[in-house]
Amino acid sequence: MPRLTPYLHQYFGRLVAATSGPGLYPITVDVRGWVARQAISHGLLTRWCLHTLAYLLVQAKAAPEVLAELEAFFVRLVPEGRGLYRHEDEALDNMPTHIRASLTQTSISIPVQDAAPMLGEFQEIFLFEHRRGASGRSLNLHLMGEA
Amino acid sequence: MPRLTPYLHQYFGRLVAATSGPGLYPITVDVRGWVARQAISHGLLTRWCLHTLAYLLVQAKAAPEVLAELEAFFVRLVPEGRGLYRHEDEALDNMPTHIRASLTQTSISIPVQDAAPMLGEFQEIFLFEHRRGASGRSLNLHLMGEA
Amino acid sequence: MPRLTPYLHQYFGRLVAATSGPGLYPITVDVRGWVARQAISHGLLTRWCLHTLAYLLVQAKAAPEVLAELEAFFVRLVPEGRGLYRHEDEALDNMPTHIRASLTQTSISIPVQDAAPMLGEFQEIFLFEHRRGASGRSLNLHLMGEA
Numbered sequence: 001m002p003r004l005t006p007y008l009h010q011y012f013g014r015l016v017a018a019t020s021g022p023g024l025y026p027i028t029v030d031v032r033g034w035v036a037r038q039a040i041s042h043g044l045l046t047r048w049c050l051h052t053l054a055y056l057l058v059q060a061k062a063a064p065e066v067l068a069e070l071e072a073f074f075v076r077l078v079p080e081g082r083g084l085y086r087h088e089d090e091a092l093d094n095m096p097t098h099i100r101a102s103l104t105q106t107s108i109s110i111p112v113q114d115a116a117p118m119l120g121e122f123q124e125i126f127l128f129e130h131r132r133g134a135s136g137r138s139l140n141l142h143l144m145g146e147a
Numbered sequence: 148m149p150r151l152t153p154y155l156h157q158y159f160g161r162l163v164a165a166t167s168g169p170g171l172y173p174i175t176v177d178v179r180g181w182v183a184r185q186a187i188s189h190g191l192l193t194r195w196c197l198h199t200l201a202y203l204l205v206q207a208k209a210a211p212e213v214l215a216e217l218e219a220f221f222v223r224l225v226p227e228g229r230g231l232y233r234h235e236d237e238a239l240d241n242m243p244t245h246i247r248a249s250l251t252q253t254s255i256s257i258p259v260q261d262a263a264p265m266l267g268e269f270q271e272i273f274l275f276e277h278r279r280g281a282s283g284r285s286l287n288l289h290l291m292g293e294a
Numbered sequence: 295m296p297r298l299t300p301y302l303h304q305y306f307g308r309l310v311a312a313t314s315g316p317g318l319y320p321i322t323v324d325v326r327g328w329v330a331r332q333a334i335s336h337g338l339l340t341r342w343c344l345h346t347l348a349y350l351l352v353q354a355k356a357a358p359e360v361l362a363e364l365e366a367f368f369v370r371l372v373p374e375g376r377g378l379y380r381h382e383d384e385a386l387d388n389m390p391t392h393i394r395a396s397l398t399q400t401s402i403s404i405p406v407q408d409a410a411p412m413l414g415e416f417q418e419i420f421l422f423e424h425r426r427g428a429s430g431r432s433l434n435l436h437l438m439g440e441a
Contacts (some may be wrong), residue, residue: 008155010440042157043157044191046338050415051417052416052417055248058254059199060199060248066241073246086362098354098364101352102364103250105399107402108253111159111287113159119197123199125290140359142338142405144291144302145291155438190304190438194336213388215394216389217392255401257401258434260306266344267344268344269345269346270345291438
């Protein structure tokens with residue numbers, strides 16, 4: 001499916017995901033909506049998470065137990081507790097949260113066709129919030145392509 | 148090495164990697180071949196894996212023991228076994244596979260020059276299959292640049 | 295903040311980060327400098343690390359204890375020691391280094407506005423060196439956008 005496109009354009013946007021404590025928050029609907037509102041049908045979409053305590057992850061949609069297990073794995077792998085880390089100046093969940101976030105992604109780029117990101121049938125884009133108390137996480141969006 | 152390019156084009160493609168059980172499957176040759184067949188000499192290549200149980204990884208080529216150890220590490224880190232996960236509705240390797248996949252990448256973007264991805268001397272692109280029984284994994288390819 | 299850009303250009307560059315043993319080396323200043331010197335104000339920046347024993351990570355800046363803990367976590371998770379891995383033909387730190395590197399990123403793409411990568415307030419881009427003795431790591435840079 002080759003496409004010749006003499007005039008490429010680009011758009012910038014921002015998406016704020018409301019979060020209330022640790023967990024995987026689906027953002028596919030919001031991302032799809034933003035892409036659909038831009039004047040680009042085919043191109044490349046990049047999302048950049050502006051935080052160091054919440055990152056991006058693409059995983060299976062519509063499977064709450066899978067998501068709960070995924071979250072539980074990250075907590076087991078990087079537990080929280082007094083004396084576990086030297087860096088305890090901030091809240092007790094600060095250091096394990098930094099480490100957990102480092103194991104997923106800050107940026108994700110996906111091809112776009114017919115004004116929609118070309119996700120697999122079972123894929124969902126998540127914001128993976130690791131912090132207690134965080135109430136909003138921002139993503140920068142960038143779309144480059146042809147009308 | 149700056150390049151001024153008034154006319155950028157883009158191409159879309161798909162690559163299917165045949166897999167037969169867990170392991171690291173090199174896909175560099177197929178990716179290089181696809182890039183070489185597009186009418187773009189300099190640009191940016193993005194690969195997006197359409198699955199949630201097989202992801203992408205860039206690692207050392209021509210070192211089977213390294214790859215075997217890498218795979219063994221992921222299995223030790225996220226073992227399979229009855230009673231280890233609450234989510235057991237599907238096959239026993241379903242849940243650990245989701246978790247292992249989450250630790251590598253869904254999308255990878257690489258600069259292209261002279262119609263070839265600019266890989267390091269020792270780098271190979273792998274599809275990291277975590278699932279038993281999977282027989283084919285699809286990647287979307289997107290190439291944007293100048294002729 | 296939509297932007298219509300009939301003429302997109304691209305530039306390629308290389309950045310060499312001096313490393314002296316394992317650790318997180320900030321490269322944001324060098325990356326910003328390179329971006330500022332190209333004739334593009336708005337676009338997409340991609341960095342590709344050319345190695346398999348040092349990868350990229352975006353984490354919190356100005357927090358040495360956090361970085362030290364992050365590094366310590368990767369060492370605990372993938373320890374070094376005789377008999378731990380079958381692949382011991384090379385230096386003892388070779389195999390754990392491959393595995394640690396696999397848990398972070400080879401490529402990162404970030405939107406650029408006003409000739410600067412749109413990093414979050416607390417974000418820093420690091421080269422995560424896992425190897426002893428390595429003295430220089432190369433990154434390819436690619437910037438695509440409008441003047």
